[in-house]
Amino acid sequence: MTPLDERALADCVETAALAPSLHNSQPWRFRISGDTVEVYADHGRQLEVLDPAGRELLISVGAALFTLRLAIGVRGWVPEVSVRPDPDTPDLVARIRADRATTPSEQVGALAAAIPARHTNRLPFTTAVVPADVIEQLAGAASAEGATLTVAGAVSRDAIIGLARAAEQRLGTRGGYRAELGRWTRPGPHRRDGVPPTAIGPWDALEHLPMRDFGLVHPQPFRPSERFEPHPTIVVLATGGDGPADWIRAGQALQRVLLTATHLHLATTPISQALEVPAVRAMLTGTGDHRWPQMIIRIGYAAPAAATPRRPVGDILI
Numbered sequence: 122m123t124p125l126d127e128r129a130l131a132d133c134v135e136t137a138a139l140a141p142s143l144h145n146s147q148p149w150r151f152r153i154s155g156d157t158v159e160v161y162a163d164h165g166r167q168l169e170v171l172d173p174a175g176r177e178l179l180i181s182v183g184a185a186l187f188t189l190r191l192a193i194g195v196r197g198w199v200p201e202v203s204v205r206p207d208p209d210t211p212d213l214v215a216r217i218r219a220d221r222a223t224t225p226s227e228q229v230g231a232l233a234a235a236i237p238a239r240h241t242n243r244l245p246f247t248t249a250v251v252p253a254d255v256i257e258q259l260a261g262a263a264s265a266e267g268a269t270l271t272v273a274g275a276v277s278r279d280a281i282i283g284l285a286r287a288a289e290q291r292l293g294t295r296g297g298y299r300a301e302l303g304r305w306t307r308p309g310p311h312r313r314d315g316v317p318p319t320a321i322g323p324w325d326a327l328e329h330l331p332m333r334d335f336g337l338v339h340p341q342p343f344r345p346s347e348r349f350e351p352h353p354t355i356v357v358l359a360t361g362g363d364g365p366a367d368w369i370r371a372g373q374a375l376q377r378v379l380l381t382a383t384h385l386h387l388a389t390t391p392i393s394q395a396l397e398v399p400a401v402r403a404m405l406t407g408t409g410d411h412r413w414p415q416m417i418i419r420i421g422y423a424a425p426a427a428a429t430p431r432r433p434v435g436d437i438l439i
């Protein structure tokens with residue numbers, strides 16, 4: 122087995138950066154030293170208006186952490202991870218060491234192969250039903266990372282969609298929201314972050330689905346209007362606590378769910394507006410079961426979505 126030298130670990134970091142992040146903010150940095158990679162939160166890329174607590178920032182970094190674990194795993198090394206190893210350095214999210222050589226499992230191979238194929242899909246999905254055993258595999262992916270995934274039944278699905286639409290409207294009136302959205306959606310030929318026009322998708326002709334309006338500040342000259350699926354499949358990812366360690370856990374679970382879905386030929390859209398307005402999030406939080414919703418995900422079958430850009434690896438290595 123070839124040892125994982127710093128060059129190979131830099132390749133792993135490049136793969137980790139393919140993870141999803143809020144508005145493609147890529148709020149992560151990495152330091153490689155010998156056989157170890159340190160993963161840092163980059164608060165300079167936090168969305169202060171939308172995400173003042175940094176919850177979604179840590180979910181994003183958690184997603185990159187899971188991807189890094191896979192990138193190391195598929196190269197035949199067991200990644201030994203310590204999360205938040207140093208209380209005096211809170212931005213140090215994790216330290217990963219390529220511990221010992223192993224033969225990657227079939228599952229690691231399948232999830233690693235899904236990394237470059239996973240893209241947030243904002244196109245209409247077909248009306249095909251997602252089979253129960255597929256949902257079970259997604260729930261298994263969440264629970265393997267210490268989170269839960271629940272499918273919304275017809276009543277709670279409609280409630281979630283209604284709350285997410287209300288939240289989208291409420292967010293639009295939050296001071297600084299438009300300016301912040303504008304910064305992360307401004308098109309530019311050399312831009313390597315943010316949500317590009319090619320990823321925004323069409324209008325929902327019936328305005329039923331609470332798709333985030335990434336074209337609000339920089340509208341596209343021609344944005345088609347299409348019919349989205351009338352009964353979307355909505356799943357909710359939740360954790361048993363609601364602090365930084367839970368958000369990192371949620372991010373790892375999110376990416377494991379999204380990659381499992383990609384492997385199973387599903388399209389996915391994270392939908393987070395309802396969780397960005399505290400009063401709305403409280404309505405989605407069960408009082409008795411101590412589960413905190415961390416992400417709402419729309420799943421289904423659709424035409425493939427386009428990839429979004431990433432910053433060069435040199436920019437994210439410390």
Ligand SMILES: Cc1cc2nc3c(=O)[nH]c(=O)nc-3n(C[C@H](O)[C@H](O)[C@H](O)COP(=O)(O)O)c2cc1C
Binds near residue numbers: 140181315333
């Ligand atoms: C914490 C978090 C919240 C997100 N919220 C939304 C959302 O509300 N609506 C949406 O369309 N995409 C959402 N996304 C998807 C990101 O916009 C997407 O990951 C990013 O633009 C990179 O594109 P990619 O996923 O295709 O690689 C979210 C992603 C993360 C990690």
